Amino acid sequence: MLDRQNTINTSSTRSGIGLHSARLVVITIRPAPVDTGIVFYRSDLTGIDTAIPAHINNVSDVSLNTSICNSDGAEIGTIEHLMAAFAGMGIDNAYVDVSGPELPAFDGSSDRYCQMITEAGIKEQSDPRRYIKVLKPVSVEFHQAVSTLTPSSALHISTKIDFSDPFIGASQYFYVHDENSFVNELSAARTFCLYKDVSQMRAAGYAIGGSLDNAIVVKDGQMLNETPLRYTDEFVRHKTLDCLGDMRLAGLGIIGHMTTSRPGHRINSELLKALFSDESNYIIVTSDELNDAEEKVA
Ligand SMILES: [Zn+2]
Structure with a gap:
């Protein structure tokens, strides 16, 4: 670390x-x-x-x-x-x-x-770097999405997705944060959407700049982009990338295990709000204090 x-x-x-x-x-x-x-x-x-x-x-x-x-x-x-x-x-x-x-x-x-x-x-x-260390489990639900944060020795993110389009389908990813894992595993995973949602998103003022150059678009079991997937499980990796980015809005890095099913930006923000809603859920520690604690355990 x-x-x-x-x-x-x-x-x-x-x-x-x-x-x-x-x-x-x-x-x-x-x-x-x-x-x-x-x-x-x-x-x-x-x-x-x-x-x-x-x-x-x-x-x-x-x-x-x-x-x-x-x-x-x-x-x-x-x-x-x-x-x-x-x-x-x-x-x-x-x-x-x-x-x-x-x-x-x-x-x-x-x-x-x-x-x-x-x-x-x-x-x-x-x-020294400071972290938010999760002390107690915190859980939130929103529609079909469920997310929890539990105590852990490092930042881990377990992500599950389940889309009706078979090209995306159901998959899961377990991310263990270290110095190189983001660049090696997640950073290239692109955002995505279903073609059937595009007109509704645009009517609501979203995705106006969206194109096959900046998103994977999936229609009826295929992707419309001509460039291939960068990872076979690119969709769940991108959702994990989004979770990591949204969790950084804690202001400091989190030491805890995020487990999330069907995540999105709304439930990610609700999870952080739930974490901060009770001061006994977490403690702010420096890297020096963490190292001291690890030495005592060892
Ligand atoms: Zn994204």
Whole structure:
């Protein structure tokens, strides 16, 4: 386990269109001091506070994406794939400038965000990393979805999906978080949808920027994309990626086992709210304290 907090070495910039808004935006990730966490800035807005800390208390929309908003009304959407890259690559502190209301979709996965972090370089900082350690089981249900967090020695995510379209079908994935597992197992898994849902999503103002370049689209037991699946179980891996990104809205990394069936952004946010609803559910520990505890057990 890495002991110190990490930021990035220098800035990195890309541009791309949002999955839902279709807006072309420029995104820059920048280094941030210890204990900053992840803070977004709307670089296109003036006259209001444009800083939006990535925290569950700021979540404003969980329909088909995760959006956050500050008290001045500055909002940023579809943050989950970048948050997953920060969580997966162990970045504790970063500033993110975005010139519009939604992050770029890129190819529908976290790969481009991982490239930005790799290009910027990872920089170890002076202070110990802090974690939220789950002490008691917490469980939430929403429609057919069920999610729990239970105590564990590290961050684990067990994900189950069950779709009626046979191309997606039922599958499960067990993710054990370590330094390399995100990039090796999850980061390239793309978002997906059913073709039959596209017109309804667009009528509701979502997926306007969606295309076969940034999402897998499934229709009647086949995918419409010409490029093949990147993993045979790409769908459940992407859902696991989303869970990792959404759990990073705890503000710190979680030490616990998330078990989830039919997850989505709404139940992910409800799970974090349930965790924080009772202070006896968790404890904030530093990496040094964790190492001391492990030595005592050994
Ligand atoms: Zn996603």
